[in-house]
Each structure stands twice: as structure tokens, then as C-alpha cells.
Amino acid sequence: MAKSDDGIRILQGLLVFGNVVIGMCGIALTAECIFFVSNPHGLYPLLEATENDDIYAAAWIGIFVGFALFALSILGIVAVIKSNRTLLLVYIILMLITYAFEMASSITAATQRDFLTPNLFLKQMLERYNKSEADNNNDKWMTEGVTKTWDKLMLQNQCCGVQGASDWQEYTSAFRRTHNDADYPWPRNCCVMNAQGSPINLDGCKLGVPGYYNSNGCYDAISGPMNTHAWGVAWFGFAILCWTFFVLLGTMFYWSRVEY
């Protein structure tokens, strides 16, 4: 009798500990996803224009799942300590629903990340940057977003194009339709600027003389934050779900042993 009593106490302790960890991880997940959704690097317009911003949807789900995990962990602690069968059942069912949502979020973030290739951003940049005629309001909104984002990106990160300045030479673009090739082999923001915001040597920039134009491509500046976003949501969600799996199994075992 005493042995099984000890065993029960240990199981209770483990379940409480497991729920405490779930609660803390839930808060961390909410905080992380709020950080990503707040668009700290200003890259959301690029994703919006690809019409595939599922990693943002995954982060939004993560916010609510994190909060739900925190609330449910408190319910779980109360249910385990009181050994109340009804509470335990409610806890298990609600946790399963939350589990399903977090699974969706994690899998979405992991799989949709694969679609963000350099070619995707290259094609979008060439077709939308400085596009003068828009098909409809939505198109105009996305074009403005892409143009502003690229201008800011090239200025702040001292980069040009997706893989380099030659992107603008290898392909025709919406930019090329309004800016002739002799004056603008690439956009002005690809030139190294002085403190007043004008190129330090315009002829050097047009020729591509090192030091007067930005030779790096912007892909690293785009994919770095997006990778962090996608993998942060996917792997942290995965870790929480693995832990929650064992806690839920233990809770179900505990529930099956409690008498009314």
C-alpha cells in the first residue's frame, strides 16, 4: 500500500513538473511568435507579394497556442493535485485540441519555408520593383510594398539585387521599362551614398567600379531573418509537442487510475 502511494506521489510530482514546463514554454512560444509577427526587419511586404505568407499564419497560430498551453497547464496542475477525474478529462481533451493546432503551425512553418528560394525573390523583384502600371488596387498595394522594401533593404544593407547588381543586367524588368539602361544599369540605391543621400561617384557606380556601388546581393539579408522566423516557430513547436506528448500520456495513465 505504501509503495503504490509513493508511486502515485511520484507520478503526481512528475505531472506537476511537466505542466509547469509546458506553461513556461507556452509563454515563451507566445513571446517568440509576437516578435516574428511584429515584422522587425520589415520584410513582410515581400512575403505578402508572393501570396504565400503561410509562415506568418503559423506564427499567428503560435501566439494563441502558447497562451492556451499556459492556461491549460494551470488547469492540469490543479486537476492532478485534486485528483479530479472530470477536470483531468477536460484537461486531456483541451490539450489534444491545442496539440493539433500546434502540430499544424509547426508543420506549416517547416514546409512553407522551402518555397522561399532566391529565384522567387528575384522574379518578384524584377516584375514588381518600380512597376508603373498596376492591374488593380491589390496589385498596386503589393507593388508599393515591394518597391519601398527593396529601397530600404538596398540602403540599409548596402546590397544590390538578389544575387548581385548583374541581376538587373541579365533580365529585363519593370524597372527597365521606365529607366533606360544607359543612365540606370541598376537602381540608384545600389550606389554607395554619402551622408546627404546622393551617390559619391555616379559614373563609377554606373560602371560598377568597386567602392562606388554595392556588390553584394541582398538574398542573405532577406533569407536570414526569414529562416530564423520559420525555424524558430517550427523547431520550438516541435520540442514543445514532444514534451507535451509524454506529459499527456502520463496524465492519461493517471486518469485511468483515479477513482471517483
Added chain:
Amino acid sequence: MSSPSSGGHRFPLLTACPPALLPYVPRVPPTALPGKVTATTFALEMPCCVFDGHANASDAVWLVVAFANASDAFRNPPSREDVPPYERLPTAHSYMTLEMAAAAYACPAPSPAVLRVGGDTACAGEGGRDPCNGPLPSPGPYRVKFLVMGCHGPKAETRWSDPILLRRAASPSTIDPAPARRDSAAVVITSILASLGAALAAAVLGAVGAEAWGSLCRRDPGNGTFAHRSYRTHHIAPALPQPLPPGCGCNPPGLGCFAPRRPSPCPAE
């Protein structure tokens, strides 16, 4: 405008010496500059120190640009008035531009190390303002040479360059944005999570099902439950002590009541 034939009558043929052929070959600079050849412009190395000894400081050095298949048919203009302008490139298949004083190419080398052909967009279409260094209308290929023009006609020329082909830009619709292959991490996450989710769902269904089945078949409480029950306590009033039945010498009450026994007689000694 005097035609070459009347010019030949005006001045005796003996004084019009053929221009000196310099062995210099104009070329695109070999350094890696992404803008050295674009769709409408190209850059050339500056011919520094090439014309020393053949040109006075007052002479003008022109750049002749011709389509590669028309370079052999090009004839040097005898005077400055006969210089083919930029606007006649589509018909004459050649033009001359970038008129610079010979002193610009004298040793030691001045600061800009390249010449950009086609960089002036303001003069194109104006007409009349020559020489115009306007953008080239087609990808070419082009051949160029330098020509030193003095007061009496061409004095020296360099060799023709190799054909220079300008860039042809592709359409962005040829770009394929699809990913090359699926990332393995995504496969790992998806498969593990899917199996965990399925195991959980099976465990819940199994537990609930077993519970429902057990409660249907069970009559008395099972033996497997541990003694961790939730107790509800009820208050029971303490029972009043019952009066002792007569003849009992029990003390304390409740231990059972026995009739007193006489001690057995002592055994005879």
C-alpha cells in the same frame, strides 16, 4: 559639304598622306566591372600614350564605332565636316563620337581609366549637336578604332578592335521559382509530429474506450484501484453508552461480557 571626290580634286593626292596605322588594338577593360558591357553601352580602355609622336596637342582624337560586318567598308572622313554623326548609325552602319583633344591621352595617364561609349542620354534625338555619345540601339556586335584628325584630315588610326557584343537581357518569366528539392528537416518534423499525434489520439480513444467497456461489465468496484480516493466525511454523533446487563462484572465495557468464574479449589496438599 564637300564630297571626298571633290576634296581629292581640290588638294593634290600627294599631300593627303594615308593615316599612320598604329599597332594599338582598342579593347574592353579586362577588369571585372559588372557595368563594362551593358545592353546599350560599353566601356573601353583609355588609349594612353598611344598617340605620342603622331598627334599635336591641337589634334582631335575620335572614336569610330561601326557594326562588325560594316567595319571593313568604313572609309576615314577627309575632314571634320564629313564625320558621320550618331544619328546616321542605322543607315551608315557607323558613326564617330567622343571627340577629345589629343592631350587628353598623353602620358602620364589622367584620372579616368575607361571611356564609356553610349553614356550620354541627353544628346540622343536632338540632332545637330555632335559629337553625340548616345546609347547604342542594338546589341551589335560592334568594332571600334581610334582616329586622329588633324586640320588636313586623318593623321593616324589604330587597328580595329575585336567584335564587342552587348548584353541581351532575358525575360523574368524564364525564372523558375520552384524549390530544387524538399528540405530534410521539414520531412523529419512532419513525420515525427504526425506519428506522435496519431499515437496520442489512439491512446485517448483506447483509454476512454476501455473505461466505457469496463464500466459496462463491472458490477463491484475493481481491485486494481489504489486507495487514493476522495473521501467525503459525514459527521456521526457519538453513541450513548448502553446500560450494562445484570450479572456482568465487566470492566471496561465492550470487551465482552462473561459470567464470573469461581476460582478452582486448591489441589489437596
